[in-house]
Amino acid sequence: VWGMIQIDNLEELTKGLSDREYTSVWADINNIIMDEIDHYEGFIRNFQDDMYTFAISRGALHEMEENGFKVLERIRKLPSPRQVPATISVGISENVGTVKEVSSRARAALDIALGRGGDQVCIMDGESTRFFGGNTAGVEKNTRVRARVVSQALHELMLDSDKILVMGHKREDYDALGGIIGVVAIARTLGKELRIVLSKETSAIDKMVTVLKEDEFWKEHIITVDAAKAWVDANTLTIVCDTHRQEMVAAQEALEISERRIVIDHHRRAADFVENPLLTYLEPTASSTSELVTELVQYAGGGVKLSKAEATGIYAGIVLDTKNFVQQTGARTFEAAAFLRRAGADIEKVKQLFIETFDSVQLRAKMVFEASRTEGIAISVAPEGLKDMMALAAQSADMLISNEDIEAAFVLYSLNDGGIGVSARSKGKVNVQVVMEALGGGGHRTVAGAQLQGMTIEEAKKAILEHALEALHSAEKEEEEQ
Numbered sequence: 001v002w003g004m005i006q007i008d009n010l011e012e013l014t015k016g017l018s019d020r021e022y023t024s025v026w027a028d029i030n031n032i033i034m035d036e037i038d039h040y041e042g043f044i045r046n047f048q049d050d051m052y053t054f055a056i057s058r059g060a061l062h063e064m065e066e067n068g069f070k071v072l073e074r075i076r077k078l079p080s081p082r083q084v085p086a087t088i089s090v091g092i093s094e095n096v097g098t099v100k101e102v103s104s105r106a107r108a109a110l111d112i113a114l115g116r117g118g119d120q121v122c123i124m125d126g127e128s129t130r131f132f133g134g135n136t137a138g139v140e141k142n143t144r145v146r147a148r149v150v151s152q153a154l155h156e157l158m159l160d161s162d163k164i165l166v167m168g169h170k171r172e173d174y175d176a177l178g179g180i181i182g183v184v185a186i187a188r189t190l191g192k193e194l195r196i197v198l199s200k201e202t203s204a205i206d207k208m209v210t211v212l213k214e215d216e217f218w219k220e221h222i223i224t225v226d227a228a229k230a231w232v233d234a235n236t237l238t239i240v241c242d243t244h245r246q247e248m249v250a251a252q253e254a255l256e257i258s259e260r261r262i263v264i265d266h267h268r269r270a271a272d273f274v275e276n277p278l279l280t281y282l283e284p285t286a287s288s289t290s291e292l293v294t295e296l297v298q299y300a301g302g303g304v305k306l307s308k309a310e311a312t313g314i315y316a317g318i319v320l321d322t323k324n325f326v327q328q329t330g331a332r333t334f335e336a337a338a339f340l341r342r343a344g345a346d347i348e349k350v351k352q353l354f355i356e357t358f359d360s361v362q363l364r365a366k367m368v369f370e371a372s373r374t375e376g377i378a379i380s381v382a383p384e385g386l387k388d389m390m391a392l393a394a395q396s397a398d399m400l401i402s403n404e405d406i407e408a409a410f411v412l413y414s415l416n417d418g419g420i421g422v423s424a425r426s427k428g429k430v431n432v433q434v435v436m437e438a439l440g441g442g443g444h445r446t447v448a449g450a451q452l453q454g455m456t457i458e459e460a461k462k463a464i465l466e467h468a469l470e471a472l473h474s475a476e477k478e479e480e481e482q
């Protein structure tokens, strides 16, 4: 049985300490580790400040497991000068062929233990992967070390799988898709059966999906939620991007069938979490899942190739979540963007994606948010200075009218000739045709419009509201009389 031990947080433990204090902290930890292996009559060697390799008998491993790896707790309970508990991670491998293989598996097991947040033991015996410990909240480190470790752990877990299913959250956005693309690019090199499941509950990513599907690979490997449920089995490795909430994933049933799950996300930890993941890469300091997977792709090595379309798709994820590099953007965000750009990310294409998606969604949301409501009448005004707002104003009116308490909705926008355009919608009770006709426009009972000249926005709003309330009241009166 071969093993590796790493002290998880020697740097944090000893930051700012004198040499003498450093040595004393290190010696305390070292003694416990050495005693533990001695106790089981094993061989151990310390080969870096924080790294050990050891060999023990099968019987010893068995006993350690029976005892629940008390060594973790003994380390954690050491007095610590900086109030951070010391923790260690242990990777153990047995039964996997040559000494070379067994030692490299031990390294992989250690990476998985670290990837899960450290302070735990991971045992890989060629058939199963078992864990002990992991009781402290993992310290999220703002360094690339973790990206490298996670990349290796991800690689190992993929290698261990026959089938890999990749998904994002329900109603995928560009960041979820960017995460999916990165993971798929890594998985694809390993020759495993691979599927991507999309929820199809949104059209927000359609444009990018269409571009991806120009490539045979993407065309053939995207499946529906139902197909995913039928495809997965307990052994399938399921990788979730851009959410960690079980309720939010694109294909929840498929996720629950598979017992081997990985989460890659940048949102703050919620109470609801994908059940019992093998590996969690949760980095709330990162701008986006797309940024995280870009680093994973970089660490995965030269074999992983991104097509131009794929690099563009991941880049779009970063652009979305950083609102074009102004929000939550760190040095690593730009480094990831630079890597994607070198890989052929097409910035013009990304711009095109957002002209019809991000910008318009935001503008629509703004118009809905800023709507005022008087009884059942909603009125909103498109942001000033923007041209060609007719379609967006109409969509905003559609969104407003789809609310329960709104009977009629009006969205005003600037016309290129200086006039005011009005987009009107009704559920049917209020006849917006009559309202618009009173102002020189026209249309139907539920969909109408007008173009107003020689009025200010305020005057127009006032006039519309008056007519609309009149129409609403007369409709209500009619209802009462019936």
Ligand SMILES: [Mn+2]
Residues within 6 Å of the ligand: 175, 176, 242, 266, 288, 289, 321
């Ligand atoms: Mn995101």
